[in-house]
Amino acid sequence: MGIDELNKSYEPRDVEEKWYQDWIDKSLFKAEDSSEKKPFSIVIPPPNVTGMLHMGHALNNTLQDILIRYKRMQGFNTLWMPGTDHAGIATQNVVEQELAREGIHRHDIGREKFIERVWQWREKYGGIILNQLKKLGCSCDWSRERFTMDEGLSRAVREVFVRLYNDGLIYQGDYIVNWCPRCHTAISDLEVEYETEATHLWYIRYPYADGKGEIVVATTRPETMLGDTAVAVNPEDERYKDVIGKKVILPLMNKEIPVIADDYITKEFGTGAVKITPSADPNDFVMAQRHNLDIVVIMDGRAVINENGGRYQGQDCYTCRMNVVEDLKKEGYYVKEEPYTHNVGRCYRCKTIVEPMVSKQWFVKVKGLAKTATAAVVKGETKIVPSMWEATYFDWLENIRDWCISRQIWWGHRIPVWYCDECGKIIVAVEEPEKCPGCGNAALRQDEDVLDTWFSSGLWPFSTLGWPEETDALRTFYPTSLLITGFDIIFFWVARMMMMGLYVMKDVPFRRVYLHALVRDEKGDKMSKSKGNIIDPLKMIDKYGADAFRYTLAVFTAQGRDVKMSEARIEGYRHFINKIWNAFRFSMMNLSDYTENSGELKPEDYSLADRWIKDRLNRTVDDVNAALEEYRFNDATSRLYQFTWHELCDWYLELIKPVLYGENTNRKKAAQETLLLVLRETMKLLHPFIPFVTEEIWQKISDNEKSIVISEYPAAKEEWVDGEADLMFAYLKEIITTVRNIRGIMHVPPAKKMKVHWFCPDEAVQHIVSTGTHYIKDMAGLTEFSHLAEKEEEPKGVAVGVAGPVKVYVFLGGMIDIEKEKARLQKEHAKTSTDIKRVSRKLENPDFLSKASGEVVQKEEAKYAELKERNRILIDALGNLSAMAE
RNA sequence: GGGCGGAUAGCUCAGUUGGGAGAGCGCCACGUUUACACCGUGGAUGUCACAGGUUCAAGUCCUGUUCCGCCUACCA
Numbered sequence: 001m002g003i004d005e006l007n008k009s010y011e012p013r014d015v016e017e018k019w020y021q022d023w024i025d026k027s028l029f030k031a032e033d034s035s036e037k038k039p040f041s042i043v044i045p046p047p048n049v050t051g052m053l054h055m056g057h058a059l060n061n062t063l064q065d066i067l068i069r070y071k072r073m074q075g076f077n078t079l080w081m082p083g084t085d086h087a088g089i090a091t092q093n094v095v096e097q098e099l100a101r102e103g104i105h106r107h108d109i110g111r112e113k114f115i116e117r118v119w120q121w122r123e124k125y126g127g128i129i130l131n132q133l134k135k136l137g138c139s140c141d142w143s144r145e146r147f148t149m150d151e152g153l154s155r156a157v158r159e160v161f162v163r164l165y166n167d168g169l170i171y172q173g174d175y176i177v178n179w180c181p182r183c184h185t186a187i188s189d190l191e192v193e194y195e196t197e198a199t200h201l202w203y204i205r206y207p208y209a210d211g212k213g214e215i216v217v218a219t220t221r222p223e224t225m226l227g228d229t230a231v232a233v234n235p236e237d238e239r240y241k242d243v244i245g246k247k248v249i250l251p252l253m254n255k256e257i258p259v260i261a262d263d264y265i266t267k268e269f270g271t272g273a274v275k276i277t278p279s280a281d282p283n284d285f286v287m288a289q290r291h292n293l294d295i296v297v298i299m300d301g302r303a304v305i306n307e308n309g310g311r312y313q314g315q316d317c318y319t320c321r322m323n324v325v326e327d328l329k330k331e332g333y334y335v336k337e338e339p340y341t342h343n344v345g346r347c348y349r350c351k352t353i354v355e356p357m358v359s360k361q362w363f364v365k366v367k368g369l370a371k372t373a374t375a376a377v378v379k380g381e382t383k384i385v386p387s388m389w390e391a392t393y394f395d396w397l398e399n400i401r402d403w404c405i406s407r408q409i410w411w412g413h414r415i416p417v418w419y420c421d422e423c424g425k426i427i428v429a430v431e432e433p434e435k436c437p438g439c440g441n442a443a444l445r446q447d448e449d450v451l452d453t454w455f456s457s458g459l460w461p462f463s464t465l466g467w468p469e470e471t472d473a474l475r476t477f478y479p480t481s482l483l484i485t486g487f488d489i490i491f492f493w494v495a496r497m498m499m500m501g502l503y504v505m506k507d508v509p510f511r512r513v514y515l516h517a518l519v520r521d522e523k524g525d526k527m528s529k530s531k532g533n534i535i536d537p538l539k540m541i542d543k544y545g546a547d548a549f550r551y552t553l554a555v556f557t558a559q560g561r562d563v564k565m566s567e568a569r570i571e572g573y574r575h576f577i578n579k580i581w582n583a584f585r586f587s588m589m590n591l592s593d594y595t596e597n598s599g600e601l602k603p604e605d606y607s608l609a610d611r612w613i614k615d616r617l618n619r620t621v622d623d624v625n626a627a628l629e630e631y632r633f634n635d636a637t638s639r640l641y642q643f644t645w646h647e648l649c650d651w652y653l654e655l656i657k658p659v660l661y662g663e664n665t666n667r668k669k670a671a672q673e674t675l676l677l678v679l680r681e682t683m684k685l686l687h688p689f690i691p692f693v694t695e696e697i698w699q700k701i702s703d704n705e706k707s708i709v710i711s712e713y714p715a716a717k718e719e720w721v722d723g724e725a726d727l728m729f730a731y732l733k734e735i736i737t738t739v740r741n742i743r744g745i746m747h748v749p750p751a752k753k754m755k756v757h758w759f760c761p762d763e764a765v766q767h768i769v770s771t772g773t774h775y776i777k778d779m780a781g782l783t784e785f786s787h788l789a790e791k792e793e794e795p796k797g798v799a800v801g802v803a804g805p806v807k808v809y810v811f812l813g814g815m816i817d818i819e820k821e822k823a824r825l826q827k828e829h830a831k832t833s834t835d836i837k838r839v840s841r842k843l844e845n846p847d848f849l850s851k852a853s854g855e856v857v858q859k860e861e862a863k864y865a866e867l868k869e870r871n872r873i874l875i876d877a878l879g880n881l882s883a884m885a886e
Numbered sequence: 887g888g889g890c891g892g893a894u895a896g897c898u899c900a901g902u903u904g905g906g907a908g909a910g911c912g913c914c915a916c917g918u919u920u921a922c923a924c925c926g927u928g929g930a931u932g933u934c935a936c937a938g939g940u941u942c943a944a945g946u947c948c949u950g951u952u953c954c955g956c957c958u959a960c961c962a
Contacts, residue, residue, distance in 0.1 A: 583922085
């Protein structure tokens with residue numbers, strides 16, 4: 001392998017596709033249904049089949065890939081189950097739009113043909129996002145890819161529906177639900193987004209039927225008065241005590257409705273009297289049930305006033321609102337209007353204002369399921385990380401309301417309920433019945449509705465493993481080990497999977513849940529198309545490589561913090577990837593004459609540098625493993641950055657250059673062996689984060705192993721621990737840095753070699769420094785680094801530095817710049833003096849001496865002595881300078 | 887209304903049982919040393935939001951305040 005073949009800069013583009021294909025060809029991501037190895041499984045949060053990879057996906061899947069690759073390298077039987085969900089409303093919207101371009105409405109072609117079109121669309125575009133995950137490097141077991149509308153998963157959906165129904169946990173009824181007039185379907189409470197909007201509060205006069213006076217109500221939705229069936233006041237309200245039970249005339253409709261009393265009414269708000277529209281307001285609906293009020297539906301599914309709206313029939317509700325207000329004014333019922341802000345609910349899919357509407361829907365009774373789901377987390381069967389999200393999870397489950405699962409769209413799992421129009425029987429079954437079991441009628445009619453997409457994704461952790469069949473995969477991988485997802489879908493998905501998993505499997509769907517934050521732009525704003533601050537992950541991968549992109553995401557993933565992303569940051573971490581690449585190039589250049597195991601090396605062949613870097617590596621291995629076990633992605637990546645760049649590259653590679661270029665063959669061999677070892681271990685440590693570049697390098701440095709993907713993840717080794725080397729090297733590093741510091745401040749260019757003398761009364765330290773003299777000379781650029789036996793020999797007219805217990809005299813050649821040196825020494829002296837003051841304050845405090853631990857006191861005392869000595873040296877040096885100046 | 891999170895260097899953020907304020911980027915100076923200018927060496931920069939309290943000792947623990955962000959809620 002010649003160095004000429006290696007680019008000076010790392011070029012990700014050629015490399016990434018090559019290795020991804022190789023991994024697939026070698027089937028490295030495949031999980032075993034049954035195995036001797038311990039299982040570790042993650043199910044992907046299935047992206048919408050209509051989706052395109054955005055930053056949120058990129059973060060979510062990068063984190064999953066890091067952990068799954070880590071566990072795979074640790075020897076687990078790992079499964080990362082991929083797939084997509086059918087995204088009922090979103091997908092239907094997309095295909096409807098496609099049809100609209102051809103001038104077709106779905107009703108023109110009918111349900112069956114429409115579904116066919118959706119499947120065609122899915123064939124063509126459905127795989128896009130999964131292919132994008134491959135670009136990111138995701139090591140999913142693609143042979144197991146699932147789709148929520150697959151036959152197997154659909155069967156699971158019907159099975160669960162039937163079980164829930166038979167257990168009395170699913171019911172149908174006329175209730176008020178959130179209705180999206182554009183999507184033309186009911187949606188669940190979670191699918192409504194509230195936004196505060198500026199509007200008005202209208203005051204309207206409702207005259208008493210007996211002609212004696214009137215009651216004034218306040219409303220934000222005057223048009224709904226067409227469906228009013230009562231006016232309500234608080235029973236405690238003195239103003240209205242006498243009118244409870246009286247009738248009022250509903251203006252415009254000319255109809256009598258009662259005045260009722262209900263605790264729900266706040267006396268202080270508005271006039272204390274509220275118009276009640278059970279068909280268009282959730283609170284009014286509940287009140288209507290309490291008081292047995294009529295429910296008059298005044299709108300159709302498109303939010304257009306229907307025949308119950310009298311003269312307003314045919315108007316959409318916003319036009320109707322204007323007309324109602326106009327007519328109220330004309331007819332003398334209008335009192336006033338005030339500016340007012342309140343929350344308006346919008347459909348999370350299409351942002352249309354949601355109408356509360358009464359209609360016949362299917363619901364899941366969730367109270368009991370929610371209790372079980374809560375208990376599982378309380379008992380620790382599932383652990384939520386970071387734990388602060390537990391409170392959110394508990395709170396939501398505690399206040400949960402029944403889940404509306406029916407949707408009035410065509411794309412989705414059709415509700416497995418059939419009606420017999422002959423005898424009125426309702427049949428709930430997994431398989432379509434051929435005839436009515438009651439009367440034998442063969443002409444059965446299936447319920448028109450489909451299920452909420454989240455109903456099927458709630459089953460994802462076991463339906464993807466083959467349930468209701470009792471498969472090996474299910475036995476091996478359920479409960480899954482870990483779920484990684486964004487906190488924003490804790491209710492949509494996490495809580496529902498918990499409920500479904502516990503209900504169906506009698507065990508939690510996952511042992512742990514790691515919730516990550518959102519990706520925002522560099523200013524902390526949410527990324528959105530309308531703001532134009534979107535960063536396209538694919539463009540970033542294309543430009544900087546998947547590795548740089550992934551590393552950036554991981555580095556910024558601190559627990560409980562949003563990830564603020566900018567292109568400049570990704571570019572920054574590309575530099576890191578390039579640094580790794582060049583460390584590799586350097587190694588290749590210096591390993592060409594090295595053959596492994598070509599003879600025994602003795603312990604003394606290994607230099608201090610060799611011993612030191614192995615010790616550092618070992619500590620890094622420890623830290624990275626610990627961080628990954630606790631999902632501290634930022635700690636793991638920062639530590640690896642620090643080690644690779646600032647320990648391996650900045651120090652070790654520089655330290656061994658003289659050995660590699662030198663004549664001592666055993667020393668050189670030891671350095672080469674160490675270099676190769678450290679490089680291999682470092683690549684393995686880095687691989688889960690940056691899979692591509694590490695594989696590219698691994699293939700050239702490994703001992704004919706198949707792939708780094710299945711290499712063994714480094715674990716700390718006793719034999720690498722070397723506290724002595726670490727301690728020794730700390731002294732040498734400090735001396736080197738001190739000399740470099742003086743060189744820098746005095747503007748001595750690196751090419752100009754300097755002469756340095758040193759003095760140290762401590763014999764142990766003397767020994768260490770003497771042993772490391774060659775390192776100091778090489779790393780600080782010195783011609784000479786000689787020891788002074790006696791302090792009296794100290795030279796004059798030199799710069800003086802203090803490196804711990806070691807005093808260094810730097811010969812600057814020619815005349816020393818006295819002013820500059822003076823300034824430098826004075827500054828250091830000032831700093832030391834401040835430190836001395838702080839330390840002595842402590843040591844003079846009897847409370848400190850008596851109450852602080854002996855260890856701490858000792859530390860402070862040592863610190864004091866060291867600082868004192870340093871200051872003495874500095875004062876000496878300053879004195880010498882003044883003497884020179886005279 | 888309820889809940890949660892945040893406030894540390896110019897920017898973005900680490901800081902795990904309380905015991906010498908850190909990193910990355912940016913900035914300044916010097917430097918083309920045959921791995922890397924996507925580089926090297928050195929340097930500067932902080933009332934750790936504010937006010938109290940506990941403690942020998944507080945960025946770290948407690949209480950309160952201010953300002954930001956998010957989630958949640960049925961007040962017309």
